[in-house]
Amino acid sequence: MKLAFFGAGAWGTALAASAAERNDTLLWARSEAQCVQMRASRINRRYLDGVALPAALAIDSDMGAALAHARGGLAVIATPMAALGEMLSRIAQAGGDAPPVLWLCKGLEHASARLPNEVARADAPGLARVGVLSGPSFAIEVARGQPSALVAASTDALLCEAAVEALHSDALRIYTSDDAVGVEVGGAVKNVMAIATGIADGLALGQNARAALVTRGLAEMTRFGVALGARAETFMGLSGLGDLVLTATGDLSRNRQVGLMLARGQALPTILEQLGHVAEGVLCATAVNDRAQALGVEMPITQAVVQVLQGQATPMQALAQLMGRSARAEG
Secondary structure: OEEEEEOOOHHHHHHHHHHOOOOEEEEEOOOHHHHHHHHHHOEOOOOOOOOEOOOOOEEEOOHHHHHHHHOOOEEEEOOOHHHHHHHHHHHHOOOOOOOOEEEOOOOOOOOOOOOHHHHHHHHOOOOOOEEEEEOOOOHHHHHOOOOEEEEEEOOOHHHHHHHHHHHOOOOEEEEEEOOHHHHHHHHHHHHHHHHHHHHHHHOOOOHHHHHHHHHHHHHHHHHHHHHOOOOHHHHHOHHHHHHHHHHHHOOOOHHHHHHHHHHOOOOHHHHHHHHOOOOHHHHHHHHHHHHHHHHOOOOHHHHHHHHHHOOOOOHHHHHHHHHOOOOOOOO
């Protein structure tokens, strides 16, 4: 199968490298300089240093060439959430038969608080065959061929089958779902909860506090998702509980690192400069909080994270606010 990956960050590069072992795969990067470097060294030094890229993986910065390669195959968008609308529009406007599209983006659009599937419907209504690929996956481990599992979600069953055909391997299992909303909500909210858990661990609150945050974070995620039309059981799967546990507790998680550094008193601009990569939870937290309030969904952990990120509360003040909430039945 022909595959074109749009976005040469860590995750796009890792999945493209994995797919290239079995498919005619092209990785598109916005920067020609980055393409030159990757073609010469067969390493993505900026985002995935130390992992050799397969010789079969084509690398190009020509959008037209990448779109032509995807035609008749599958397009995979691996940009940050902020660029999803632009990429969908470019694929839709390319002319000819548009390929089916999967996105790897996790989050809500910052300004509009739209989920990725809502962005697709609004910005590229001509793309009928679309879906999301998500789940617990650090890019470096996928690139190294360590065992991982993801879920491809779409109302288009044939698209899900194509994702399995293209990406399923001995080291990477691809499950399918028709609950794209639930899968997208899990991928977005888990980043916010990872910031919260990082703050708790940075304050040395203990493993009891970590377990409570992960569990209550899952409850917030589920309430929010169900209000948007998702099925509650989706959040017990790979894209919900699975991704939440990984991102909240794994030290490779950038969002967890944001929380740890906030707990140490570092300023957010300094933290983001040190990370050098996108931490989607920072932008997503406000969007999730705004959307939840509009829906009348209670998300106290998300609200506390937003207050810390915006400098409205210190980590300790946010903790006191959460612990001071009145007792209630679990649910």
